[in-house]
Amino acid sequence: MSKQKIYWFCQLFGWSLLIMVEYVAYVLESDSGFDPDALYLAIANIFLGITLTHLYRLMLRRWNWVRLPFFRLAPRVLLSICVLSLIMTMVNIPVDRKLFPQYFSEEPWIIIGYLISWGKSMLTWVLSYTTYHYVEENRNAEIEKILLKTNIRETEAKVLRSQLNPHFVFNALNSIRALVYENPTKAQQSITQLSNLLRNSLLADRRKTVELREEIKTVEDYLALEKVRYEERLDSHIDLDGRTLFWQVPPMMLQTLVENAIKHGVSTAVGGGFVEVRSTIVTDKLHIIIRNTGVLGDKEASGGFGLANTAQRLELLYGPEAQFHIFQEDSRDQTDRPSVLHNNGPVVCAEITIPAQSEGMFRKSVSQSVIQ
DSSP: OOHHHHHHHHHHHHHHHHHHHHHHHHHHHOSSOOOHHHHHHHHHHHHHHHHHHHHHHHHHHHTTGGGSOHHHHHHHHHHHHHHHHHHHHHHHHHHHHHHOHHHHHHOTTHHHHHHHHHHHHHHHHHHHHHHHHHHHHHHHHHHHHHHHHHHHHHHHHHHHHOOOOHHHHHHHHHHHHHHHHHOHHHHHHHHHHHHHHHHHHHHGGGOSOEEHHHHHHHHHHHHHHHHHHHGGGEEEEEEEOGGGTTOEEOTTHHHHHHHHHHHHTGGGSTTOEEEEEEEEEETTEEEEEEEEESOOOSHHHHHHHHHHHHHHHHHHHHGGGOEEEEEEEOHHHHHHSOOSSOOOSOEEEEEEEEETTHHHHHHHHHHHHHHO
């Protein structure tokens, strides 16, 4: 049943029950028994009550009173109750004075009794209706805020997902052009790797997460293209825990961090450097470590957009339990961290932590957004 039908049913049932109970009580107390004039008056009061309260409803919706703060709404509601009670009293007193003159001779202040009687009825109706819609409006407003916030976060996430540095594409094309005559097979392989990167970048805004093994393939393609450019100046190594291969991670996130590692680390080192990617699971959390040659310095200058991108995406997808840290390793850190790549220079380390329940949280948030 629609809300409109429920409203009219409650109007007819509520006013009919109220007026007819009073009419039956009058008949039982009266010596004359059934009084058709009193019945007609009762029916008229039913329609008058419905009409007046419906006018209040139209006024409430027309001026959006339920959107007002409580201290501004309360005086309007109380004034409406007084006005509605006064109208019912002024309509009923002349008729009752003619039909039941004996009551007026016995009660000199009967108008006060009328106001109190109709006031209680109007108070019950107005407070019930206004409270219901006031609570419903606040609930709808909260839902709208949540939906708006969700849409904003989704828009931010889409923007952050599809970020492939155009300078890298330009440099990769130049490297491939140099290979066309020198090593056509290698050039063909590089074109395939570049197309894979571009395809993954275009698909990134359609997917919230991808499996780690798929993201690592993107990183491998990227490193292979950069190897063409830097040749012996770039060493790389990827070491993945088998338990982490199917873990869900944001698409293009690791590629962005590896790109920053080469751009701000390896490329600035005189003798080149290395990039190392490792993954493991510690206390039911995915840990990804990216190490590279370089000096961290100012994070804004050294990391560019990539660091802010990574932190924002992790927060949007996984909440506060996901963490991202980047720091300069000291000699003791380098001794404690096993590595197949040897490097005597400074090393920058980036650590990403994703909670185990993150995938379930992601599925839950998607299902909720679809339902809404």
